[in-house]
Amino acid sequence: MKTAISISVGVLLIGTWVAVAAAPRPGGERVAAVAAVRSAGLAPIGVEEPKYTYVGSKKCKMCHTDEHKSWAKTKMGQAFAVLQPDHSKEAKERFKLDPAKDYSRDSACLKCHTTAFGEAGGYFIPDPEDKKSARAAKKLEHVGCESCHGPGSEYIKVFMDILMSKRKYKVEELYAVGLEKITEATCAACHNEESMKIHPGEAFDYEKRKAEGIHDHQPMKQREG
Ligand code: HEC
Ligand code: HEC
Ligand code: HEC
Ligand code: HEC
Structure with a gap:
């Protein structure tokens, strides 16, 4: 049995x-x-430990100041804040959400309003008594760089080497260590039927929304191809 x-x-x-x-x-x-x-005590063949973890958008700011500055002004750069009570009251009323309620510890909201909620090394609900845990969670608030570009623990080391050595690189080198190629599916993790159900709005148009503003873009000087 x-x-x-x-x-x-x-x-x-x-x-x-x-x-x-x-x-x-x-x-x-x-x-x-x-x-x-x-x-469950099972160890299936070919299943490995997570290789990459999330470092937080501040780490990217060091080398990508313009992208960071412009991102921080967008709604995605502030997506966690809207979960606080009395924030975005009108929008919440329109969506039949309770404007007085604190949604910032509600996992039903966090999965799209933070970076990698529930994933190993992603955003988690911090213990308010534990300052260290609160700090670790804080750096992954909002829809951060890594929500779209993937967990940075390894590829930032390679970028560091690219920067220091001034060498050329092909982006595939970074894709091999956690950087993710951005497609419509990247956005559909959050801009989807579920979000439309919680807060009905315009249907998501990838090209339009991409052009509308995620962050400013800089020319890549060391990238080949
Ligand atoms: C499946 C992903 C997803 C979930 C779950 C989710 N949201 Fe959102 N939320 C979004 C997206 C995407 C938008 C932006 C919609 C757009 O611009 O197309 C958004 C927008 C909002 C806005 C509008 C803010 C503004 O700037 O006008 C509020 C408020 C909000 N969400 C609150 C919540 C709350 C509270 C919950 C939990 C009850 C929640 N959301 C759950 C994805 C999600
Ligand atoms: C981790 C979840 C998540 C992912 C992935 C995501 N979004 Fe969003 N996006 C949101 C949420 C949440 C909001 C609304 C935040 C708010 O209103 O506070 C939003 C808002 C936006 C906005 C409105 C910005 C503004 O300042 O008005 C645009 C444009 C947008 N997203 C485009 C995209 C595109 C394009 C992609 C894919 C390349 C993408 N998003 C991926 C969650 C996500
Ligand atoms: C909502 C998704 C999303 C978020 C969040 C996001 N990016 Fe991007 N990023 C893109 C897209 C889309 C491109 C365009 C290139 C492409 O299509 O692959 C891009 C391009 C870039 C590039 C290439 C050079 C350039 O300026 O275009 C850098 C560097 C970059 N992002 C850094 C960042 C940093 C740093 C953050 C956080 C502060 C961030 N990104 C947040 C989607 C995102
Ligand atoms: C130590 C500096 C440094 C840090 C930290 C850093 N990057 Fe970069 N990144 C670079 C350099 C250098 C390039 C190549 C620039 C060029 O070619 O001009 C680059 C390029 C990129 C590109 C473009 C890749 C391509 O060729 O399409 C993306 C996307 C990117 N970085 C995202 C990030 C994200 C997200 C983070 C944080 C998790 C981050 N970077 C942290 C230095 C850094």
Whole structure:
């Protein structure tokens, strides 16, 4: 009997794993699937620990001041703040959300209003008594750089080398260490049917919204191809 249960749990988890492995942005879900598989005491072949973690938008600011400055002025650069009570009152009333309520610890909202909520190394709900935990979470508030560009722990080291050595690079080198190619699917992680249900608005037009403003763009000088 015990065996039958553990096999069915295993099948269920592996089913989840296969489904998430095929998802457009597998990074974080893959991490979650690995954690689920691990906590069930299973160790499927070919499933590894997460390789990359999230460093926070401030780390990118060091070398990308203009992108950071312009991003911080957009709504995505302030997306966490709107979850605070009395913020964006009119919008919340329009959406039949409660303007007086504090949504900033509500996981139903955090997954789209922070960076990588629930993923290993992503945003988490901090313990208000623990300053260290609050600081770690704070750096991943809002829709940060890594929400679109992927977890930075490794590729920032390569960028550092590119900067210091003044060498040319091909972007594929960075894609191999966590930088993600941005497509419409990147945005659809949050601009989707679920968000339209919570706060109905215009349908998401990728080219239009991309042009509307994510951050200012700088010419790449060391990139080849
Ligand atoms: C599935 C992703 C997703 C979830 C979940 C989500 N949001 Fe949002 N939220 C968005 C997106 C995307 C926008 C921007 C819509 C647009 O501009 O097209 C947005 C916009 C908003 C705005 C508008 C702010 C403004 O600048 O006018 C408020 C307020 C808001 N969300 C609150 C919430 C609250 C509260 C929750 C939880 C109950 C929540 N959201 C859950 C994705 C999400
Ligand atoms: C992690 C979730 C997430 C991802 C990924 C995401 N967005 Fe957003 N986006 C939001 C939320 C949340 C808001 C609304 C924030 C608010 O109003 O406070 C928003 C707002 C916007 C806005 C309005 C900005 C402004 O200042 O008016 C644009 C434009 C936009 N998103 C475009 C995009 C595009 C293009 C992509 C993909 C390249 C993308 N977003 C990816 C969550 C996301
Ligand atoms: C909502 C998604 C999104 C967010 C958030 C975002 N970017 Fe981007 N970023 C893009 C897109 C789209 C491009 C255009 C290139 C492409 O299509 O791949 C881009 C391009 C870049 C480039 C290439 C040079 C340039 O200026 O175009 C750099 C550097 C960059 N982003 C850094 C950042 C930094 C730093 C942050 C955080 C402060 C950030 N990005 C936040 C979507 C995003
Ligand atoms: C130590 C400096 C440094 C840091 C920190 C840094 N970058 Fe960069 N980044 C660079 C350099 C150098 C380039 C190449 C610039 C060029 O070619 O002119 C670059 C290029 C990029 C590009 C363009 C890639 C391409 O060729 O399409 C993106 C996107 C990017 N960085 C995102 C980020 C994000 C997101 C972070 C934070 C997680 C970050 N960077 C942190 C130095 C840095």
